[in-house]
Amino acid sequence: xxxxxxxxxxxxxxxxxxxxxxxxxxxxxxxxxxxxxxxxxxxxxxxxxxxxxxxxxxxxxxxxxxxxxxxxxxxxxxxxxxxxxxxxxxxxxxxxxxxxxxxxxxxxxxxxxxxxxxxxxxxxxxxxxxxxxxxxxxxxxxxxxxxxxxxxxxxxxxxxxxxxxxxxxxxxxxxxxxxxxxxxxxxxxxxxxxxxxxxxxxxxxxxxxxxxxxxxxxxxxxxxxxxxxxxxxxxxxxxxxxxxxxxxxxxxxxxxxxxxxxxxxxxxxxxxxxxxxxxxxxxxxxxxxxxxxxxxxxxxxxxxxxxxxxxxxxxxxxxxxxxxxxxxxxxxxxxxxxxxxxxxxxxxxxxxxxxxxxxxxxxxxxxxxxxxxxxxxxxxxxxxxxxxxxxxxxxxxxxxxxxxxxxxxxxxxxxxxxxxxxxxxxxxxxxxxxxxxxxxxxxxxxxxxxxxxxxxxxxxxxxxxxxxxxxxxxxxxxxxxxxxxxxxxxxxxxxxxxxxxxxxxxxxxxxxxxxxxxxxxxxxxxxxxxxxxxxxxxxxxxxxxxxxxxxxxxxxxxxxxxxxxxxxxxxxxxxxxxxxxxxxxxxxxxxxxxxxxxxxxxxxxxxxxxxxxxxxx
Amino acid sequence: xxxxxxxxxxxxxxxxxxxxxxxxxxxxxxxxxxxxxxxxxxxxxxxxxxxxxxxxxxxxxxxxxxxxxxxxxxxxxxxxxxxxxxxxxxxxxxxxxxxxxxxxxxxxxxxxxxxxxxxxxxxxxxxxxxxxxxxxxxxxxxxxxxxxxxxxxxxxxxxxxxxxxxxxxxxxxxxxxxxxxxxxxxxxxxxxxxxxxxxxxxxxxxxxxxxxxxxxxxxxxxxxxxxxxxxxxxxxxxxxxxxxxxxxxxxxxxxxxxxxxxxxxxxxxxxxxxxxxxxxxxxxxxxxxxxxxxxxxxxxxxxxxxxxxxxxxxxxxxxxxxxxxxxxxxxxxxxxxxx
Numbered sequence: 001x002x003x004x005x006x007x008x009x010x011x012x013x014x015x016x017x018x019x020x021x022x023x024x025x026x027x028x029x030x031x032x033x034x035x036x037x038x039x040x041x042x043x044x045x046x047x048x049x050x051x052x053x054x055x056x057x058x059x060x061x062x063x064x065x066x067x068x069x070x071x072x073x074x075x076x077x078x079x080x081x082x083x084x085x086x087x088x089x090x091x092x093x094x095x096x097x098x099x100x101x102x103x104x105x106x107x108x109x110x111x112x113x114x115x116x117x118x119x120x121x122x123x124x125x126x127x128x129x130x131x132x133x134x135x136x137x138x139x140x141x142x143x144x145x146x147x148x149x150x151x152x153x154x155x156x157x158x159x160x161x162x163x164x165x166x167x168x169x170x171x172x173x174x175x176x177x178x179x180x181x182x183x184x185x186x187x188x189x190x191x192x193x194x195x196x197x198x199x200x201x202x203x204x205x206x207x208x209x210x211x212x213x214x215x216x217x218x219x220x221x222x223x224x225x226x227x228x229x230x231x232x233x234x235x236x237x238x239x240x241x242x243x244x245x246x247x248x249x250x251x252x253x254x255x256x257x258x259x260x261x262x263x264x265x266x267x268x269x270x271x272x273x274x275x276x277x278x279x280x281x282x283x284x285x286x287x288x289x290x291x292x293x294x295x296x297x298x299x300x301x302x303x304x305x306x307x308x309x310x311x312x313x314x315x316x317x318x319x320x321x322x323x324x325x326x327x328x329x330x331x332x333x334x335x336x337x338x339x340x341x342x343x344x345x346x347x348x349x350x351x352x353x354x355x356x357x358x359x360x361x362x363x364x365x366x367x368x369x370x371x372x373x374x375x376x377x378x379x380x381x382x383x384x385x386x387x388x389x390x391x392x393x394x395x396x397x398x399x400x401x402x403x404x405x406x407x408x409x410x411x412x413x414x415x416x417x418x419x420x421x422x423x424x425x426x427x428x429x430x431x432x433x434x435x436x437x438x439x440x441x442x443x444x445x446x447x448x449x450x451x452x453x454x455x456x457x458x459x460x461x462x463x464x465x466x467x468x469x470x471x472x473x474x475x476x477x478x479x480x481x482x483x484x485x486x487x488x489x490x491x492x493x494x495x496x497x498x499x500x501x502x503x504x505x506x507x508x509x510x511x512x513x514x515x516x517x518x519x520x521x522x523x524x525x526x527x528x529x530x531x532x533x534x535x536x537x538x539x540x541x542x543x544x545x546x547x548x549x550x551x552x553x554x555x556x557x558x559x560x561x562x563x564x565x566x567x568x569x570x571x572x573x574x575x576x577x578x579x580x581x582x583x584x585x586x587x588x589x590x591x592x593x594x595x596x597x598x599x600x601x602x603x604x605x606x607x608x609x610x611x612x613x614x615x616x617x
Numbered sequence: 618x619x620x621x622x623x624x625x626x627x628x629x630x631x632x633x634x635x636x637x638x639x640x641x642x643x644x645x646x647x648x649x650x651x652x653x654x655x656x657x658x659x660x661x662x663x664x665x666x667x668x669x670x671x672x673x674x675x676x677x678x679x680x681x682x683x684x685x686x687x688x689x690x691x692x693x694x695x696x697x698x699x700x701x702x703x704x705x706x707x708x709x710x711x712x713x714x715x716x717x718x719x720x721x722x723x724x725x726x727x728x729x730x731x732x733x734x735x736x737x738x739x740x741x742x743x744x745x746x747x748x749x750x751x752x753x754x755x756x757x758x759x760x761x762x763x764x765x766x767x768x769x770x771x772x773x774x775x776x777x778x779x780x781x782x783x784x785x786x787x788x789x790x791x792x793x794x795x796x797x798x799x800x801x802x803x804x805x806x807x808x809x810x811x812x813x814x815x816x817x818x819x820x821x822x823x824x825x826x827x828x829x830x831x832x833x834x835x836x837x838x839x840x841x842x843x844x845x846x847x848x849x850x851x852x853x854x855x856x857x858x859x860x861x862x863x864x865x866x867x868x869x870x871x872x873x874x875x876x877x878x879x880x881x882x883x884x885x886x887x888x889x890x891x892x893x894x895x896x897x898x899x900x901x902x903x904x905x906x907x908x909x910x911x912x913x914x915x916x917x918x919x920x921x922x923x924x925x926x927x928x929x930x931x932x933x934x935x936x937x938x939x940x941x942x943x944x945x946x947x948x949x950x951x952x953x954x955x956x
Contacts, residue, residue, distance in 0.1 A: 383890065
C-alpha cells in the first residue's frame, strides 16, 4: 500500500524524475532568486579600516586569545588558538595592530555581544611566514592535527570545526565522501560562483579530503539550477573518478541527510551519524579552504559571501573575516532606500542581523538586504485547519500540525513522542502553511523548553540522591555517637575528655559557624547561581540556534552542538539546584547536623567552582 | 532574533475556501437547471444566516470578527448544508440547520480549526432526525414534474408554504430514488422493476445524476488545484464501488449497481466536498485512506440496511469520531526511523 501511496503522491506532485537520484518525501520549490547575484564575477573586497573578529565564529568552545592590545600582527598570524576538542583558531586577516579586545555585538540570532578582537590594518597586508605542507608525503594524522591550527570550519553555514570531521583515529571506516554543493536555499550563490570560477581548486581540495579520509568513493551533489557550476565541476573531475551528480532543485536537498539519500539512497538512522555508516559530508567552500591551507599554508581568513536582495548590485565577494557589514553593502552598490534590515543566511533558515554594526564571520554565507516587498510581514496567524500541507512538505516526514498542537499547549512529552527533535528547522512547514502559523518558532520554543526541563529533572534527581545520602549519613553518625557514648560509659570518667576532643562533629571550630551566617552565604550563592544559570541558558539557546543558519548543517555538527548546549544547561542547572538546596530554616539544629550542613556547603562550593569555567565560556 | 522562514508560498485559508466555493458552482448550476431557482434562495438564506451567526458568536467569544469572516469557512458550511437539503426546504429549516452547524457544531467547539465534526453534516443530521418527513420529501426534477413550479412559485412555497392553486404538496414531491429503492425493496420488488420507474435516470436519479456529474467536475478542479488530496475521494469512491459491486454481483435483484450508488444521493458531494473538510478529517496519508474507506463502507451499509435512505451524513459523523484514533495509528515512518 505504501508503494501505491508513494507513486500516486509523486504523480500528483508532478515532480521531474532524475536518473539515479533517490527522492525524499516533502520539500518545497521556492523562487530561487539566484540569477540576481550571479551576473557578476566574485570580486575581492578591499581591506577595510578596521576588522572585528568575534572569538565565537564556530560551534564549540571559544578559542584562547594569544595576543594583547597593541601587538602588531601579520596576515595569517594566529590570534586565538583552539581550546578543547571542539574549537577553532582565529587568524589575523591582514597585518596591523590589535587595537581592542572587548565585547561587541556579533552577528548571531541572540543579538548579544561577545568577545571580539579588533585589528586596525597597517595597509601593508604582509603575510607571516607561510608553511605549505606536502600532503601526499605526510602522515595523515599529522595532517589532520595540523588542521587544528587552520581555523577552518564548515563554511556551508554550520561552522563545525573541520579538523574533527577528519579525525579517523588511525583507521578510517569512511568509504564515501559526499561534497555538498546543492546550495538549496534561495538567494545564496556563493558556492555556485565558487564552483564556476574555482572548480579546479575545489577538486584539488576534494582529493586531499578523500586522501585524508581514505574514502574510495566521492560524489558531488549539485542542484540542477546551477548548470554552469555543475559543468565546471564535471570538467574539473575529468581526470579522476569523482562523480558529479545533478540533483533536482528542491529545498532542502542541501541538508546532509537529505543529500545523502538523494545521492546514495541511504537513509541515515535518526540516532546515528553519517560517519557511522561510512559517509562524511563536506561543503565545497570548506574543501577549497583545506586545499589553500595545505598547498599555500593559508589559514582561514576569508570567505565568499553573497550580497543580494534589496541592494543596487547583488554580487559575490571574497571578504576578509571581521569586515564590517556596511563595507560589504557599500561594495554591492549600497542598500536601496526601503531596506528595513539585513538577513544573514537564506530566507528559509537565516536570521535578522542586529541593527548595530556587525562583522562578517565564518558563518556568513549570504547577506540579504530585506525590504517589505521582498519579505512582506506575514498576516496574523489563523487557526490551524489541519490541512496537512506542512506534513506533505516536511522532508523528515514529521507531522508538523501535531507538533504545533503539542508545542502550543506545552505538551512537550507528546511533542517528543512525535519526534520533535528530528525536526531540522528547515522552515518548509511554515512556508506552505495557509494559516501563516510560524510553526518553526513553536518548535524552537518547545525544543529549548524540553532541554531545560530535562536537565532540571536530572539535577533534581541528583539532589534527591544527595539528600538521601545525607540523611543516611546523619543516621549512621547518630548510631556511631550512641555507640561511643556507650563505650564511654564503660570507660572511666578520666577518659571522657580525650574521647570528646577526638570527635570532629562537636569540635569548637564547627560550633562557631552560626546558622545565620550559613543562610546568608547560601542566599548569595542562590542568587549567583540563578544568574549564572540564566546566562548559561541564554548561551545554550543561542548556541543551539547556531547550526540552523543553513540546511547543510551536518549531523555531527548538530549533535555536538546539542551536546554542548546540554552541557551548559546541565552545569547551570546543577549550580542552581545545589544552591536551591541550601537550608532555609536551620535554627535549633544539633551540632552534628550543622556540621553536616557545613560539609555540604563545602562540597557545593567545590562543585560550583568546578562548573564555573564551563558556564563562563 | 530568528524568525525564519521569511518567505511563504501558500494559498491563504480564504483562497482555499473560495476555490471550494468556486468548485461548487457547476453543481449549483446543474441543480438550478434540474430543480429550479429555489436552491438559490436556500443558498442565500444559509449564507446570510451563517455569516450573521458566525459574526455574533465571534463577538460573544471576543474574537476578531473580520479576519474570521473573511476566511469564508462559514460560507462553505452554509453552501454544503443548503445543497444537501431538499430543494424546496422551508426557510426555517435552512435557518435552523445553518444555525446548528455554525453555532453548536463550529463556534461552541472553538471555531475554525477546532470542530471535531463536520459542521454541515451535524446540521444535516439534526434536521434529518428532527424533521424526517420534510427531509425525505424531494420535489421531482422540473422535467418530470406534473406542475413545474416557476421561481416565484418556489419562493412563495419556501417562505409561506403556499403552492399555486390546485396543486397539492404531494403532487410536487416524492421520495428520492434512494428512498424509493429502499421502500420498494422492502415490498419485495426487484431492483430492475423499481429502476424502471421514471424517477430513475441512466445511472442514478433522473436529473440528480446530472448534479452529481457536476460535483465530480468541481471535485476534479479541486484536485487539479491541490486544494484537496487525492486520497479521500479515491478511497471513498473505490470502496463504495467495490462493496456495491460485490453485493450487486451476488444478488443483482436486491442490490443496486455500483454506478447507481456513485451517482445517487450525496455520493459525489461527499467524495469531493464533505469528507475533504480538513478540520474534521485525518491528516496522515494512510489515515485519509482509512477514513474515506470507512465513510464509503458505512454509507453503503446505511443505504442498504439502515433506517435512512442516504447514509453520507451519519457515515461522516461516525468516522469523524474515529479521526483521533486513525491519526494516532497511522503516523508515517519518520525519516531515519525504523517502522
